[in-house]
Amino acid sequence: MDIPMQNKLADRIKLREESVRTRMLNIAGKLDDVIALGRGDPDLPTPAHIVEAGQRALANGATHYTHPMGMPILREAIGETLADVDGLNYAIDEIVVTTGAQEAVFAAMLACVNPGDEVIVPAPGYTSYDQAIELAGGVPVPVATYEADDFALTAAAVAAKLSPRTKMLCLLNPSNPTGAVTPPSEVEALAALAVEHDLIVISDEIYARLVYDGAEVLPVARLPGMKERTITINGFSKAYAMTGWRVGYFATSPGLVKALTEVHHGLTICAPAVSQHAALAALQGPQDCVAAMREIYDQRRKVMCRALDEMGLSYGKPAGAFYVYANVSKTGLPASEFCVRLLEDAQVMIFPGSLFGDHNDNFIRISLLQPVERLEQAIQRMAKTVTALVGS
Numbered sequence: 001m002d003i004p005m006q007n008k009l010a011d012r013i014k015l016r017e018e019s020v021r022t023r024m025l026n027i028a029g030k031l032d033d034v035i036a037l038g039r040g041d042p043d044l045p046t047p048a049h050i051v052e053a054g055q056r057a058l059a060n061g062a063t064h065y066t067h068p069m070g071m072p073i074l075r076e077a078i079g080e081t082l083a084d085v086d087g088l089n090y091a092i093d094e095i096v097v098t099t100g101a102q103e104a105v106f107a108a109m110l111a112c113v114n115p116g117d118e119v120i121v122p123a124p125g126y127t128s129y130d131q132a133i134e135l136a137g138g139v140p141v142p143v144a145t146y147e148a149d150d151f152a153l154t155a156a157a158v159a160a161k162l163s164p165r166t167k168m169l170c171l172l173n174p175s176n177p178t179g180a181v182t183p184p185s186e187v188e189a190l191a192a193l194a195v196e197h198d199l200i201v202i203s204d205e206i207y208a209r210l211v212y213d214g215a216e217v218l219p220v221a222r223l224p225g226m227k228e229r230t231i232t233i234n235g236f237s238k239a240y241a242m243t244g245w246r247v248g249y250f251a252t253s254p255g256l257v258k259a260l261t262e263v264h265h266g267l268t269i270c271a272p273a274v275s276q277h278a279a280l281a282a283l284q285g286p287q288d289c290v291a292a293m294r295e296i297y298d299q300r301r302k303v304m305c306r307a308l309d310e311m312g313l314s315y316g317k318p319a320g321a322f323y324v325y326a327n328v329s330k331t332g333l334p335a336s337e338f339c340v341r342l343l344e345d346a347q348v349m350i351f352p353g354s355l356f357g358d359h360n361d362n363f364i365r366i367s368l369l370q371p372v373e374r375l376e377q378a379i380q381r382m383a384k385t386v387t388a389l390v391g392s
């Protein structure tokens with residue numbers, strides 16, 4: 001059906017197939033008591049001391065622009081965190097506070113990608129990357145990751161996709177939607193590839209504070225020859241349950257920082273002042289709130305993995321983030337149909353992997369963002385639907 005004015009859109013705009021998400025949201029709107037395991041927005045509140053810092057900042061007049069790169073005192077605190085927690089050494093003028101990590105992704109692509117440049121992205125992945133690459137005129141080149149490897153990205157798979165047009169490699173470590181942590185040995189091999197082929201690397205470490213079972217995230221910029229070619233992206237949304245504050249950051253080398261800062265300034269001028277004050281409190285305050293949230297997600301992860309085992313559904317064991325990426329092909333339905341069935345029959349909302357680039361439509365991304373009691377309720381409902389489809 002022709003929609004008036006749609007033919008006026010710029011060629012660079014690719015309208016994505018959103019029909020499953022839209023269909024599910026429409027169905028959910030007519031149902032009661034839907035248990036939402038769809039979005040990536042923590043159900044836990046922003047810790048009180050961070051909220052209070054934001055309130056104090058507003059009362060004290062933090063209602064104006066800040067320095068475009070972010071308040072110096074916040075960039076200093078970010079620099080200290082990057083050094084102490086991640087082992088990365090960035091000077092204050094190599095760090096830029098952005099309106100969420102999301103803005104950093106778009107600033108990076110717009111500043112670095114030329115029309116026709118290829119950018120390697122893990123698949124399944126966080127499709128905002130594809131969107132940002134395409135907006136910049138680039139070509140996303142998906143590199144498949146597999147359930148059998150717990151969806152870890154491998155340097156061998158990346159090497160097979162490199163071409164003379166490859167400009168950039170994107171690492172999501174840990175990954176959305178799979179929760180995979182790239183093993184340090186693979187990070188090293190990927191870094192070697194990046195140096196050999198002179199690639200820019202984006203290392204999105206927004207889930208790096210949320211890892212389990214002793215998994216280690218190796219920040220790629222720590223490796224020899226990597227700081228100059230890496231754009232490290234991180235933020236506050238996930239670790240501190242601060243999605244609505246819209247504050248994140250990137251850190252990169254002098255060669256890249258100026259151009260990315262220009263794009264950032266053009267997009268948003270600066271991150272919200274009040275949120276920068278809250279972010280400062282997050283970094284300077286006690287870190288046990290992060291540990292406590294990690295514990296909660298870990299408990300939920302164990303509950304969900306056990307339940308999937310009992311349902312006979314396989315998954316890639318997540319070592320990070322707060323998702324489980326599960327294979328529902330056993331139910332005989334494409335994952336997108338399974339999700340609609342689950343919503344209609346059991347009032348549980350989970351999004352299919354097709355929203356994250358799973359073209360075979362076999363997987364679902366379960367967000368662990370409900371209290372355990374509610375998760376257990378969702379599991380009971382889900383088990384009934386699965387049993388009805390698979391047979392007991």
Ligand SMILES: Cc1ncc(COP(=O)(O)O)c(C=O)c1O
Pocket residue numbers: 040099100101102103126172175176204206234235236237243246247248
């Ligand atoms: C891998 C990844 N990067 C970036 C973002 C954006 O985060 P922010 O809320 O900081 O913009 C998300 C959000 O889900 C994400 O999953």
